Each structure stands twice: as C-alpha cells, then as structure tokens.
Amino acid sequence: xxxxxxxxxxxxxxxxxxxxxxxxxxxxxxxxxxxxxxxxxxxxxxxxxxxxxxxxxxxxxxxxxxxxxxxxxxxxxxxxxxxxxxxxxxxxxxxxxxxxxxxxxxxxxxxxxxxxxxxxxxxxxxxxxxxxxxxxxxxxxxxxxxxxxxxxxxxxxxxxxxxxxxxxxxxxxxxxxxxxxxxxxxxxxxxxxxx
Amino acid sequence: xxxxxxxxxxxxxxxxxxxxxxxxxxxxxxxxxxxxxxxxxxxxxxxxxxxxxxxxxxxxxxxxxxxxxxxxxxxxxxxxxxxxxxxxxxxxxxxxxxxxxxxxxxxxxxxxxxxxxxxxxxxxxxxxxxxxxxxxxxxxxxxxxxxxxxxxxxxxxxxxxxxxxxxxxxxxxxxxxxxxxxxxxxxxxxxxxxx
Numbered sequence: 001x002x003x004x005x006x007x008x009x010x011x012x013x014x015x016x017x018x019x020x021x022x023x024x025x026x027x028x029x030x031x032x033x034x035x036x037x038x039x040x041x042x043x044x045x046x047x048x049x050x051x052x053x054x055x056x057x058x059x060x061x062x063x064x065x066x067x068x069x070x071x072x073x074x075x076x077x078x079x080x081x082x083x084x085x086x087x088x089x090x091x092x093x094x095x096x097x098x099x100x101x102x103x104x105x106x107x108x109x110x111x112x113x114x115x116x117x118x119x120x121x122x123x124x125x126x127x128x129x130x131x132x133x134x135x136x137x138x139x140x141x142x143x144x145x146x147x148x149x150x151x152x153x154x155x156x157x158x159x160x161x162x163x164x165x166x167x168x169x170x171x172x173x174x175x176x177x178x179x180x181x182x183x184x185x186x187x188x189x190x191x192x193x194x195x
Numbered sequence: 196x197x198x199x200x201x202x203x204x205x206x207x208x209x210x211x212x213x214x215x216x217x218x219x220x221x222x223x224x225x226x227x228x229x230x231x232x233x234x235x236x237x238x239x240x241x242x243x244x245x246x247x248x249x250x251x252x253x254x255x256x257x258x259x260x261x262x263x264x265x266x267x268x269x270x271x272x273x274x275x276x277x278x279x280x281x282x283x284x285x286x287x288x289x290x291x292x293x294x295x296x297x298x299x300x301x302x303x304x305x306x307x308x309x310x311x312x313x314x315x316x317x318x319x320x321x322x323x324x325x326x327x328x329x330x331x332x333x334x335x336x337x338x339x340x341x342x343x344x345x346x347x348x349x350x351x352x353x354x355x356x357x358x359x360x361x362x363x364x365x366x367x368x369x370x371x372x373x374x375x376x377x378x379x380x381x382x383x384x385x386x387x388x389x390x
Contacts, residue, residue, distance in 0.1 A: 161380070166363070167359075168358070172358070177320055
C-alpha cells in the first residue's frame, strides 16, 4: 500500500515537473536527461513509469487535460451563462499574465509541434479543443434561448470563435509580452459576446 | 555578375527549401544536416550564406514575411473594405486546405517554439502580426467611416480579433484536419464583420 502511494507520488512528480519543462521548451527540444535532472528521478525509475519520451509526453498532455477542465469548470462562474464564458477567458488570460507571458498554452504549443507527426498527441489535443468548445457552446445556447445573448453569430460558431481567439491571443501575447494585448483581446471577447 | 546572380539563386534556393522543412518540423527538430541534404548545397557553401542555423532561421522568417505581405496585399481584394478583409482570410484558409492541413503558419509555429528564447525571432514575428493587424484595421476604419461596417467592436479590436481567430483557426484545423472547421471559422469571420 505505501509503495503504491509513493509510486503514485513519483509519477505525479514526474508529470508535473515534465509539464513545466515541456510547456517552456517544447517536446523535441527537451531531452530525457533534462527531465531526469529536473525531476531528480533515476533513469531506470523514469522508464519504469513511462516506457518512452513519447509515452511521457502523452501522459503529460492527458494529465494537463484533466487539470485544465477542472480549472475551466471552476472558472466558468458568474451570474449568467455569458458572464461565465467571459470570466473563464479572463481566468485563462490571468494565468498567462501570472506566467509573465512565458510558456503559453501547452495544448496549442504541442498542437503546432506534434500533430502532423504524432496522431496520439493530436487526438488528446483535439479532445481538449472539442470539449472546451462544447462547454462554451452549451452555455451560449442557453443564453441565446433565454434572450441574454444578442450576437448575430450562432452559438456553435461563437464558441469556436472564442476558443480560437483565446488560443490566438495566447500565442500573440506570448510574442509581444504586452499586457495591453491581453486587455484588448479580453475587450474583444466581451464585445463578441455583447457584454 | 553571373556569380552574383548564381549566388542570389543559391541563397533563394536555400531559403525556400529550408522554409518547407522548418514549417513542417519546427526549428529545433531540424538539423543542419537535413537542410544540407534537402538543398543539395555543400556544408561550406551553406555556412558561406548563413553563419549559423539561427541566422538561416531568421533569414527564412524575413523572407517569408516579405512574401506573406505580397500575398496579403494581393488577397485583400474585393468591392469594399469588408469584402477585402473577408477575402484575405479565405485566401489564407485556402492555402491551409491546399497543404492538406500540414505545416500551418510559419509565424505562429515559430512564435510558440522560439519567442521565449530568441528575441530576434520574436521581433520579426511581432512585425508580421502588427503590420497584418494594421492593414486590416485601416480597412475596417474606412469601412466604419463609410457606414459599411456595423459591428459594435471597434475596428482596432476587430482587426486584432480577426488575426487571432485566423491564427487560432490555422492551429486548431491543423489538429483536426477537418475542412468543416475552416468553413466554420470562415463563417465566424464573416459574421464578425457583419458580412
């Protein structure tokens, strides 16, 4: 029993530490030695938990996916569906600001680096974008039905646009490192949703 | 004189071939040997034109920037400013479709891979996003002034949103490989611009 708990802790430790490195440097630019050095875990131990760098990368994505949706569900809070969507975008932008515009979105980064060459990575990232979009769409649909959304853009397209805008904004503000850009994008999302 | 022309052609050949590799694989995942093998240029000759892989990568970005704005200016065509903006987005999406959703946007890819670690790369990419946004903003401003744009979003924010949506859309459709996604994003851009 204690072995299992310790094993689970080690696995968690490897996942969280690797995620920090991968979001900052990318997958190809990160070596297994760097991960070993950053985690302090012995090589044999690392390979006990993850058979390859690919398997580790995939597990990092899966772990980040679960965490992202916990975060998203929590951040989708507010007095009405539109406010919930707006607040969730603000919460994402706040993290980017807190991280000093370094790293950005693990899913977006990995999408651009890995999806053409690795269908398994692509599949996890697709799940993230699809479920994220679906959650926003459901909220915007209920807002539309209750007359609280007065956008000419249908909820399904609006949800996709918000997700694309947030991803584009994370990428562009990572380049500019300008807080003003995030404020602009936030204002744009609010306008989009008629807020 | 013929030497200069030949030299210019070799440089061009290296730039265009390297761009294809870099957009598909990324900077860190591409070795100098791969570039040598793909271009058929001898190592010494490659280093004669570009002192380092970084210098080559930067020159590829600069070259792609010039080409992108020639393409953009050409694609910004149509009976009125809003149509021009819409047609330019469609032209960009058409390239993504023609490329079978592989590769995506060199600037976006490189932004996510390089901007935290290489300010020179970041600076070229910033120029691309800023000038692209400015060109759309100018058109949307003139559309607003002539009463042809009935969006509640101010032209400056609208231009930024269109660029972020296009970049987000290129990334997300690169993951999904779904033509329908590009059609959705195109419909969203049209709705955004009241088209």
